[in-house]
Amino acid sequence: METEIKKIIEEFLNKAGFSFKNVSSDVDMNNGTIVFSIESDDSRHLIGKNGENLFNISYIIKRILDKRFPDGFPKISIDVNNYNKTRIEKIKTIAHMMAERARFFKSKVSLDPMNSFERMVVHEYVANHPDLKSESEGFGPTRHVTISHVKE
Secondary structure: OHHHHHHHHHHHHHHHOOOOOEEEEEEOOOOOOEEEEEEOOOHHHHHOHHHHHHHHHHHHHHHHHHHHOOOOOOOEEEEEOOHHHHHHHHHHHHHHHHHHHHHHHOOEEEOOOOOHHHHHHHHHHHHOOOOEEEEEEOOHHHOEEEEEEOOO
């Protein structure tokens, strides 16, 4: 199935007119996600402002996979020139700093608005800490995560 998904991604990129060198895949051992990495000399069009194009491309690919594999497919992630990998590390750093702030002040702290992918990264980070909880609040472009210290 991994090879088939790779072909679907390549076909989509070609039909959409994006230039790329290679699409490779690797399994993230932390969560079992298959990460499809796209190498490109012109990554700004694939990534877009603040990763918006990459987020939308990932969404479209997943909808295509929903149609092609109605019985389900493995959890996937699409990355361009390690943009997502770097972004995830930055989000985890922010989540760590805000979690420490919530612990220190024993209160609720709010993060800046984030898209659903970024919020998911924060929720996954906080889930590994039993003394903390996270919730998404707000609507649309103001939707953000709050991290709270759980009383012992």
